[in-house]
Amino acid sequence: MNRILSQAQKELAQFSRDRLTVALALILPLGILLIYGYAIRLETKNIPLAVQDFDNSPLSRTYVERLFATNQFIPTPLAGTSPLSALDRGTAKATVVIPPTFSRDVAEGSSTVQVLVDGTDVNNARVIQNSIRGVTNFFIQSLPNISRPQGVIPRIRIWFNPGRQESLYIVPGIFGVVLWVFPSMLAAISVVREKEQGTAIQVYASDLSSTEWLLGKGIAYWLVAVAEALGVMLVSFLLFGIRLKTGPVPLLLGTGIYLAAAVSFGLFIGARTGNQNGAVQGTAIAGFLTSFLLSGFIYRLENIPFPLSLLSNLVPARYYIVLTRDAFVRGTGWPGVWYVPIVVGLIGFLLFKVASKILQRMQLLD
Amino acid sequence: MPLIRRLLESRFWALMLKEIRQILKNRQLIFLLTFPPTVQLLIFGLALSPDVDHLSLGVADYANSAKSREFISALVENEVFKVSSYQTNQVALGRQVRVGNLTAGLVIPPTFDRDLNEGRSAEVQVFVDGVDANTAGIASGYLNQIANQYTRRLNPQLTSPPVETQTRFLYNPGLTSSWFFVPGVIGLVLTLTGSLVSSVTMIREKDVGTLEQLLMTPAAGWEILLAKVAPLFILLMGDVLLASAMGRFVFQLPFRGNFLLFFVLSGLYVFVSIGIGILLATLSRTRQQVVLTSFFFNVPIIQLSGAIAPIESMPPFFKFLSWFDPLRHYVAISRSLILKGAAVDALIPNIAVLFGFAAILMLISISRFRSQLN
Numbered sequence: 001m002n003r004i005l006s007q008a009q010k011e012l013a014q015f016s017r018d019r020l021t022v023a024l025a026l027i028l029p030l031g032i033l034l035i036y037g038y039a040i041r042l043e044t045k046n047i048p049l050a051v052q053d054f055d056n057s058p059l060s061r062t063y064v065e066r067l068f069a070t071n072q073f074i075p076t077p078l079a080g081t082s083p084l085s086a087l088d089r090g091t092a093k094a095t096v097v098i099p100p101t102f103s104r105d106v107a108e109g110s111s112t113v114q115v116l117v118d119g120t121d122v123n124n125a126r127v128i129q130n131s132i133r134g135v136t137n138f139f140i141q142s143l144p145n146i147s148r149p150q151g152v153i154p155r156i157r158i159w160f161n162p163g164r165q166e167s168l169y170i171v172p173g174i175f176g177v178v179l180w181v182f183p184s185m186l187a188a189i190s191v192v193r194e195k196e197q198g199t200a201i202q203v204y205a206s207d208l209s210s211t212e213w214l215l216g217k218g219i220a221y222w223l224v225a226v227a228e229a230l231g232v233m234l235v236s237f238l239l240f241g242i243r244l245k246t247g248p249v250p251l252l253l254g255t256g257i258y259l260a261a262a263v264s265f266g267l268f269i270g271a272r273t274g275n276q277n278g279a280v281q282g283t284a285i286a287g288f289l290t291s292f293l294l295s296g297f298i299y300r301l302e303n304i305p306f307p308l309s310l311l312s313n314l315v316p317a318r319y320y321i322v323l324t325r326d327a328f329v330r331g332t333g334w335p336g337v338w339y340v341p342i343v344v345g346l347i348g349f350l351l352f353k354v355a356s357k358i359l360q361r362m363q364l365l366d
Numbered sequence: 367m368p369l370i371r372r373l374l375e376s377r378f379w380a381l382m383l384k385e386i387r388q389i390l391k392n393r394q395l396i397f398l399l400t401f402p403p404t405v406q407l408l409i410f411g412l413a414l415s416p417d418v419d420h421l422s423l424g425v426a427d428y429a430n431s432a433k434s435r436e437f438i439s440a441l442v443e444n445e446v447f448k449v450s451s452y453q454t455n456q457v458a459l460g461r462q463v464r465v466g467n468l469t470a471g472l473v474i475p476p477t478f479d480r481d482l483n484e485g486r487s488a489e490v491q492v493f494v495d496g497v498d499a500n501t502a503g504i505a506s507g508y509l510n511q512i513a514n515q516y517t518r519r520l521n522p523q524l525t526s527p528p529v530e531t532q533t534r535f536l537y538n539p540g541l542t543s544s545w546f547f548v549p550g551v552i553g554l555v556l557t558l559t560g561s562l563v564s565s566v567t568m569i570r571e572k573d574v575g576t577l578e579q580l581l582m583t584p585a586a587g588w589e590i591l592l593a594k595v596a597p598l599f600i601l602l603m604g605d606v607l608l609a610s611a612m613g614r615f616v617f618q619l620p621f622r623g624n625f626l627l628f629f630v631l632s633g634l635y636v637f638v639s640i641g642i643g644i645l646l647a648t649l650s651r652t653r654q655q656v657v658l659t660s661f662f663f664n665v666p667i668i669q670l671s672g673a674i675a676p677i678e679s680m681p682p683f684f685k686f687l688s689w690f691d692p693l694r695h696y697v698a699i700s701r702s703l704i705l706k707g708a709a710v711d712a713l714i715p716n717i718a719v720l721f722g723f724a725a726i727l728m729l730i731s732i733s734r735f736r737s738q739l740n
Contacts, residue, residue: 024658032665038683041681090698090702116533120701120705122541124679127503129535130504130508131507136531140527140529143528152490157491164503165499168497169498294409298414300498304413308409332464
């Protein structure tokens with residue numbers, strides 16, 4: 001135990017002497033938090049909408065007013081005579097074409113308004129379609145002498161995030177990405193550096209076992225990772241208004257285990273690769289791609305198609321993001337996340353075992 | 367053909383042959399040019415999907431009648447929702463949503479039939495998991511529409527609503543999500559690969575120490591640089607073809623615009639990405655530093671480009687920053703040419719900016735290259 005701790009101490013001393021890695025460890029996670037936290041928003045507000053009103057009657061103008069009263073659309077000129085020209089130029093995301101017979105048709109009970117939507121951004125195309133339909137419905141209900149049909153009225157309540165703030169969805173997800181990529185990268189570099197500089201041979205020749213060696217490194221980088229986690233969460237608390245919604249125990253325990261798993265992943269990559277570039281690229285590409293794309297960070301996990309969805313089951317970030325979203329948004333606590341520390345811990349343990357197996361083979365026996 | 371002979375006898379040609387020979391010998395470089403781009407395109411193209419369908423819905427049906435079941439089947443009809451559990455009471459249903467097993471819960475009150483039969487409107491309660499704000503918004507929009515349609519079905523005397531909207535999605539009528547992402551991801555892949563490959567080849571000479579030797583030869587700085595860039599450029603154009611072929615055959619992108627124009631403009635962007643790589647290499651001493659500093663460049667470049675999340679939704683400051691992102695302009699070009707079939711004149715501003723970036727980056731790298739000489 002003592003040997004492990006002194007190994008950890010040595011590792012921390014070495015870490016703090018290398019300016020570049022210290023900067024990497026502390027600045028990069030915050031930089032990524034800021035960029036992702038501010039720049040990833042899926043739903044567009046202020047959608048530029050052009051209207052071609054052939055009717056130009058009081059009724060059609062009321063309809064147009066309703067459209068812009070939602071604060072979701074901002075009026076944009078048509079840029080030509082064709083309803084398509086503004087869309088082709090990209091100055092409008094949708095064009096509403098009101099037919100010349102609009103008010104007459106409405107009085108007679110049926111009219112059709114054409115809505116042309118730029119389908120390039122698939123998600124916002126859906127948002128636009130939905131809100132124009134919603135506005136149209138409100139408009140119909142406000143029409144005089146309309147017999148309101150008896151039917152089903154859904155009373156929709158949005159739970160956990162009633163204002164539908166996207167930052168509450170994105171920011172806890174960033175924790176999953178950042179706290180995986182950087183701890184693992186640092187750990188991987190530290191293993192490989194010893195290999196490159198030849199100090200690993202001294203360790204192989206000493207009576208320090210590979211498990212002890214890796215544990216010492218692991219503890220050191222786990223502590224660095226904890227500092228990163230605290231920094232990232234503190235900044236999110238201050239800038240993005242992220243607050244704990246439940247008792248802190250699941251988050252603390254889960255984060256501790258997640259960081260340990262991330263460090264183990266780094267040790268594993270470090271044990272596998274021979275040079276620093278390979279280590280950095282391995283953790284950057286494998287860690288980043290999987291925790292960014294296969295974790296449900298941006299879009300729903302269920303949307304990942306079949307062969308990839310199997311792979312996503314092995315991505316610890318996917319479980320940890322469930323836990324952070326629970327801690328900061330949902331607030332259910334253990335009943336919703338009990339399995340997260342178990343699965344993540346298991347993956348981390350396996351990675352560590354494999355890493356120490358690989359290094360054991362290098363060990364010189366006496 | 368004196369011009370060709372002059373080229374073949376020039377110092378530049380000799381340098382370029384040396385670079386080509388070096389690249390062909392470098393297995394790792396060939397790997398970096400083929401494997402990561404393929405994997406990135408596949409994973410980004412397949413995994414990024416904002417579709418809102420088959421949301422798991424839980425139902426607590428207190429009415430349990432033909433009418434209520436009809437309403438539930440109306441909800442699942444267009445596959446936005448799928449009923450994944452029936453609960454006997456509201457509390458159990460709420461617990462399932464809280465735990466995260468269900469995206470939405472529907473409570474049909476016992477008075478559902480009575481209300482409808484007696485000519486009143488029946489209220490049903492729906493709770494939607496709002497953690498995923500975007501999905502929750504779209505799902506509740508759909509819920510309202512489905513309830514409206516159902517209402518219409520209950521009242522056959524109403525033929526059609528007084529105002530009906532007819533939506534047409536242009537450029538991507540099926541709302542295929544890969545059509546949105548893949549044109550952007552092609553740019554992302556070119557950025558990552560171009561900057562990585564060029565910085566790695568530059569830095570290797572530094573690492574090995576042969577750069578000093580090269581700089582001591584009578585060759586001018588620009589000759590050395592151009593001889594390094596030209597073969598990389600050709601190889602990266604191979605990546606453009608690879609990415610386009612995958613876009614066409616794996617993701618069925620329509621490529622509505624002029625493909626030659628797309629190819630040429632991609633070439634322009636490849637120059638920009640090589641420029642970024644050279645800049646990275648002149649900023650750092652070792653390969654490890656290159657990869658680390660590339661994080662500082664590539665993450666913002668990718669994130670502000672609109673390749674992954676739409677620029678329109680960014681806050682004003684980031685929207686403003688994105689104008690200085692070369693990838694933003696390439697993504698705009700790529701989407702316009704692949705999806706919209708735009709003509710050149712609509713793309714002139716973007717092309718001009720890319721030209722500017724290519725020129726500035728090349729000038730910076732030549733001057734920094736020269737300063738290494740001293």
